[in-house]
Amino acid sequence: MPPLPSRHAVRRFTQSLLVVAMGGTALHCKDDPVEPAPVDPQTLCSGTFSDGTSINVANPQPLSDVPMPEQSFCDFHTFAWNQFLYLTQTVQDPNDPVTPSKPRFLSYAPWYNMLQPDGSPRPGAFPGGITTLQVSHLDQKQAGSGQDELVDVAGNTVLYDLRFNPTMYDFITGSTYYTQAGYDAFCQPTDPSQPFTLCGNTAQIWMPWGTSTVMGSMELKSAWRQFPGNDCPSTQMYCAGSNLGLVALHIAQKTPTHGEWVWASFEHVANTPDCAAGSSSPIAPLSPLGTPWAFFNPSTAPASVMETKTCGVVPGNAQCNLDPKVGTGFQQVNICRTDALPAGGASAANCAVVDSSTSDPNANSGGNVSCLNATLRPQLAGIWGNYQLVGTLWTKGTQPPDQDFWIDIFQSPKQGVPEKTAVGFPNLANTALETYLQIGSTAYDPNGSGLSNANKAGCFGCHNPVAQDTATDLSHFPSKFDDLTEPRVPAKQ
Template sequence: MSTAKIRTFKSGICGLLLTVVATSFAHAAPTKKPNTSPMVSYECSADSSWFTSPSLPSEVKQSNGPGDSSFCDFYQFSWQTFAYLMAKSTTQPAVLNFQDSSQFSVLEVNTDGSPANSCDDKPNAHMLFIRSAKPQENGTTFTIPERIGQAGGGATIYDQNKNVVYYDVRFSKNMCQVDKIKQQDNFPGGTTELKTAWKVMGANDNPNDFITMEANITPVKPDEVNPNKTLLGLVGFHLAVATPDHPEFVWATFEHQVNAPDCTLPQTTTGWSFASESCTASLKAGKTDCDFNNPTAQTKITGEPTEICRVHPYGSAKGDLKYDDNVGSITSLNDNVQPFLTGQFAVLKNYFNVGALWVSDIKKGSSIDNQRGSLRLANTVAETEYQDVDLSSPFISNCFGCHNYAGTDSGTSNTTSNNLSHIFDDIAVGNQCVDVPAVNIINSQAQAKSTCPSTCTDSSPDKKWNGQWTNQDARTGAQLPKTVCGCCTK
């Protein structure tokens, strides 16, 4: 494949913001998987209870003895978590658990890109986005809202129908307890971050083959009703979950099976969402002039299709530490969940676990020698440009490259360092004091004491009045139509 142009890294900036409206889901059958298998046979079993009685696991099992979890344990943890998130919510049956606002909040960003209040349970800012910039490595300045867009560089990807891919971010409700978490060195067990990638469903896409949702993908005014909803299909799903034994988070990613072919051995030449038949055919022939994995920065919702192929199936390359254990556990479990994917879970036959990443010794940091699992982990539609993970590079572009974990013996706080969770920083900023309009004009402190406390709690049960109010715009000095009360997180 010496003539192939397969690029996997870049940088730049692109951003456009849109608004989610509604959700739905559907069912189907499997199609394609990456072409990697272990050198020896592995058996990583699935548990029927993950699907008959979905629940979030609180900890990774320790099958090898106290303090010693197997690779299979981590992938069972990942699949059980994924199954729960994809189950119908018992409190909001119209959506799945990961879409249930009582369990997971949506990260919101203001029009100017600054963090909005994502903890007030009022979705009044932008929630669905085209990708935006992310720095090449940890420690550099982040561009809000980089957590929403595709990780890696600064480009935009388009499917074969020339439609852009959209992203959103959700997080467990406990992350709104900003002050409480900041007092701890590590995030509490159960802390969860989710990032999803969505494509516009085309004429040849069967909605039954995708987790789907309806969304407004054109900007609308806050009070405007836009009837032009578009059906989107889930193509990528990141999950990161902290546990008491693994405060570094277990980082796992899932994809739709028709996203992209393998770069070196395409499973088939047709039917890919992000690779054309002609380019995939040339890959299969061992040569191509197609420019794979090299999207460019764009700001439009339609554009030339992006050619994408998978560089490292299951985020692993032969020779990586415990390669057989890792790939064997992933592929075995991906196969062993299949008999349980019926009824509401039938659609999951179209998705597979790409891999996961964690550390061996939580006392130590996330240097490459302490990492385990899919060391070259990347999602084709979430880290298109950063798939060619070089384990000898000063910056290793897997999850821990940008989400650096400081070991428990380091004396460094993982909650306040701006390293491990970038989402938490946005939540903290957006969840600080905000000005909330009162129902009427306030002309005295006594009137403020009577009106502002309820104004704040009505806006969010987590808000309380800070004693401040004003009738003037702080920036321009102009008279406001309504008095605003200063409301801060309790």
């Protein structure tokens, strides 16, 4: 496969358009606005970092941090794509007797290898046992949305997996935090009977953040569509066996300069259309692959939705993202994306690297992601070209990896603690992992008025020191202790 072209190798007509679009001068973007200086107008967000290094699509290498010293907004989205390519690279996994050849992220430790019932011996060396994706250990409930389920157009429930990289696994299992009793001994919960109870111990567990050559702690959450007829379309998506298809992947990585973790989310392009017309994936009878949508059924959508390519999500005009609950079960409802990417692919406007400013505080992040998707996806062999980045989230500037902070959207000021601003995609939500927590999708709001998704959606809505009420460095891993003892409803086979 040919190497990724540098920004300076972009087609001549695109370069000319960019100069016009930027008034003759293209600007670098930085987390903190500075006096802009003239730079090469050919500088585009298309796979090259601001330090001059580029993504190697054919042989992706892991990154322990967003390249310094600039760390432009474009750099974070490029970092997200680089990590996705590395994590989906095929490896041979000796800990999987069923599927030894598989994407790297599935060779990481599943949560049930790391966390153990009280009284259990310390887990073994990473990954702590068999890594095979096991339906019996997958969640049917979405995190953070009132324990709702997502049902696809065929009536099957989406399942969820959670894994940890060696750095985080070794830290948890090397301490006492791998059992509920061991974690509680540190936390000293004020009410052990309640989930996410405030810790009586004011100390903080800081997950390892790595070094310049070693990746810091990483959590990987994946969403899997079920195919009970063993007909997972392996030419269209990654299939684990013949009955599970990957529809979404969250990547959360703690780095030396971003202790708030860098959050990136990817989806299969045939998951859902966008709620409004004019964006990158408009409502249509079929997905961009020419296949049915996974979570949107045109035959059940009102005729006006298909005609206008707009699906209402707010009270009084709600046609998509409705309450999935029916009695004690769940039903399929049409899903659309509210925080959509702009149309145009690798257009001059989308690819332009610009400064963060009052008028554009997120520095053309949507456009840059559209540009990266359009540039990188065609270079990927096989099914991985059918996945796209839907957003990246971090906080403005840098954040020490062992220091508390508060997020201005979600929290009240904390004395002596610095305020941080969420940037990139502040309202980031994955339609398969956080279906009912999308910004502006208020006809059904599982959080209610307390943390309404009318204007407070995004990763930091749940992953912040106050919302999680634990001392676990924005990780919710202690919530999985309950799953060690709770009976599970078998998924469809």
